[in-house]
Amino acid sequence: MITTKLPDIRTDFPLLCQTSGDLAPIAYLDNAATTQKPQVVIDAMHHFYLHNNANVHRGVYGLAVAATQAYEAVRDKVCRFLNAADRREIVFTKGTTESINLVAQSLGDEVLKPGDEVLITAMEHHSNLIPWQMLCKRIGARLRVIPMDDRGALKLENLSDLLNDRTRILAMVHISNSLGTINPVKKIIQKAREKGILVLVDGAQSVAHLPVDVQDLDCDFFVCSGHKLFGPTGVGVLYGKKSWLERMQPYQYGGEMIKTVSFERSEFADLPHKFEAGTPNIAGVVGLGAAIDYIETIGRPAICYYLANLAEYALHQLREIDGLTIVGNAPSRSCIFSFTMEGIHPHDVATILDQQGVAVRAGHHCTEPVMDFFGIPGTIRASFALYNIKDEVDRLVAGLREAQHIFS
Amino acid sequence: MITTKLPDIRTDFPLLCQTSGDLAPIAYLDNAATTQKPQVVIDAMHHFYLHNNANVHRGVYGLAVAATQAYEAVRDKVCRFLNAADRREIVFTKGTTESINLVAQSLGDEVLKPGDEVLITAMEHHSNLIPWQMLCKRIGARLRVIPMDDRGALKLENLSDLLNDRTRILAMVHISNSLGTINPVKKIIQKAREKGILVLVDGAQSVAHLPVDVQDLDCDFFVCSGHKLFGPTGVGVLYGKKSWLERMQPYQYGGEMIKTVSFERSEFADLPHKFEAGTPNIAGVVGLGAAIDYIETIGRPAICYYLANLAEYALHQLREIDGLTIVGNAPSRSCIFSFTMEGIHPHDVATILDQQGVAVRAGHHCTEPVMDFFGIPGTIRASFALYNIKDEVDRLVAGLREAQHIFS
Amino acid sequence: MSELSNLYQQTILRHNKSPYHYGRPETSDVVLEAYNPLCGDKYKIYLDVVEDRIDKAYFFGYGCAISKASTSVLVQRLEGKKLSAILELCQHFLESLVRENADIAEDEELAAFSAARQFPGRLKCASLSWDSLIEYLEISEE
Amino acid sequence: MSELSNLYQQTILRHNKSPYHYGRPETSDVVLEAYNPLCGDKYKIYLDVVEDRIDKAYFFGYGCAISKASTSVLVQRLEGKKLSAILELCQHFLESLVRENADIAEDEELAAFSAARQFPGRLKCASLSWDSLIEYLEISEE
């Protein structure tokens, strides 16, 4: 069902319904940092600890079997959710950051030689920048950057120069967390594929906003975090093509990831266990499963459509405010808005908004090079999720006007 | 208060009180794999998601400040719990396995040269074996092993040979998860210190059983997991002396662990954030805090004393069973019992026990070399925690006799 | 205890105690390994293959009662059978571990393992050697 | 909104708009840096020290209203004071950000920052430059 109105889902999120005294509930507009959790996700973990809690994979008794089934069932769910070809291509990590570090660490030596190039974009989150920067430093490879224009859109004219004979890896963000730009990843991946370049897509922001199909994108790796997807903290996903995951060294060593061990040598387990050393975040994975179920009940096309409408409204309202400059005006954008206000520091704006019950983020949003590019130390960022409503846009705007009033 | 009777705490653990039909509640004796969670831990995470959920460290708004305070308060708690000298010496990880991999990875190149030696014990969990094995392989160092006798006690006669001029790192388990042996770590650490050797103690099993004081032990690193300490899955602790943590390279790169970033170079944040890249398991850390509070309400000396009594009872009862061989008879032991039964495979025993509502583990318990040493493919393991009672020992014994009956 | 006695019933206990053709022949055409890294159960299966038939089958190794008995009844059913018929039997047997299979239900000994349906943690024990054999048969078919 | 107007009150807004001795002197004896990597606020504080007194103080940099105003009132209070007295003042001021401090409560301009107690996320903004100065003073004392 495609509609500008999502079913009344706010009540699914208990934190959004909390009131204290006669204050309105919080207008939570920091969803790019982390999302709120629906009751079903909280309940799923609660239920797990009450009824199924045991360690996974090796237990013979009923409880351990139930825990293992609950855990592995989520792998199937994630596999369907991202449309991976094989459940063994889904590795559970603690988050996007770990997923990227895993790939950079385990694959780096496999594919990168001195003089080779790794390509990222000008708008990467630190998590998709520093691991590659350090890898390049270690190997003696070169980190190169796809530039952007002053709207915050990638400049792709010279892409064929940047995707050259020495390029081995392309790592790029799907939706920028500080600019809101939706990058044309599919088109870029096609170009990279023609040259046999390996591609990692940072989907931390995109999974909650867009339907994602890793086979259609044809990326080699796709990474995301549970906590930005209405799931719990401490759990993330690494999707990787089987042929790559098989070639890669394990990232961590320990229980569950081995076939046989002696003091002299160890033989590693098959996929995906090779990459899941130690006791995983079992309850967290179960919570992630509930989050995916929740999203699929609503439907990603419906979410996408709803957010597009909300973005249009927010953009219009923000543009009405004199002295407000939106940072990030790419033609294709998501429901994340960064902006600065003349004469008022972002932190002061955020504090004043907070006092009015509007939660936004201020700072560089872990994208310092983006701030450097625009010559600013930081922005105010309002980022919306499926439970946000127009009324909250209005509260944001009213709060911004109040800040202007105080500083006038 | 030192007593053989703990206050009636079973009701604090909802899973232990579940009954179905007229079956007795489960006798959960797989605590070395993971522990059950008291209601207060489950509630703490629930409360966090309902009232404080936001990302930590960078937010200006009230919710983010509350989340940061809740998260950082647990660092203080863990610091006190382990008696660390400085809260910056406490790093949150996803578990023991990650903590050890972090040290092996980030410190390895700092202290290990070709020809150097890393010393472990004959009873290490794979998590405290393979990371060192792989490190040695990478560097060209040698992995050596403190042997044990056939009771499963370390043989320390030749310790001064093993702690020699080439030894750089000693990594040893505090309490063996497959034998129950309590190792004399303090005495061994003293010897290592005299030679300036760095020491890591794997406390995965010990924190729930013994009071731990890292300054008194004088180890350089101490690692443990929340989920074996009545806390949630997906969270663990690395304690490291500040001087070492400062010398070490970051393990993962991303948000929160940097001071400044450009495409050319990055400068890393101070301790402990240098080692906490990306969004941490915030709710998990909050749950761990509640678990520590819970343990401290009961008191670790009381727990220790209670478990010693329970162990004595269990040992006596198990010894009464003909055809049962206890694997691990060190003079100093904890409440973890491994054993084999004549003519019955461990998995068959575990299944038969499971049908009687007794949950034990069967297998090599991630300590294959220990099994090889005893020439067995695996054991049955019953491991007790503070909520277990003598009646459950009796149920275990009855179940074992039933298994013998079936296989007679 | 009724589910339980279903799994550890006479058939299985008997085969566990006195497995069929348990031993290592001096020579054999084919040696298969059935190994479960999760629990350590490990069997070698020794086959003499004459044309498209299995002539002789033995096994040796270590494992739980379920895997040992299941390997024993497997080996017992191989000799003299055509490879194609064996593949079919294996597939029916594996199906019977998940849901009712009419062909297997009639074979009392094989049907004993259907009780493993109630014990998901032990399914792999029942299927271990059968899985290895299928893998071998499918490869040789190609 | 009463807590809020407490933080963004006239003192702070005024100092933010017209900070005291805001600029880069051509020479100075001591240059301190006050930098908060978490938010990017960064000030340089330029001091001329004559014997055990601060003779001239300037600052320059970028940050939020709270950190800028707090640096401004700090700089304003340095000139002519003994280093030991400054250290004491800094300590009192930092205390006033955590709990009532009698000395600070009497100084209307400094007391304006006590409202930051209600805004734990902004405490560091109020203390930033004071922290750097304390660090410098403590090192020079040794």
Ligand SMILES: Cc1ncc(COP(=O)(O)O)c(C=O)c1O
């Ligand atoms: C002694 C010991 N070390 C390490 C580990 C690994 O802990 P985790 O799986 O929580 O990473 C365990 C748990 O099985 C253990 O018992």
Ligand SMILES: Cc1ncc(COP(=O)(O)O)c(C=O)c1O
């Ligand atoms: C685009 C992008 N990449 C990576 C990350 C890092 O995610 P996490 O902190 O969950 O590891 C984020 C989250 O801030 C992000 O927005």
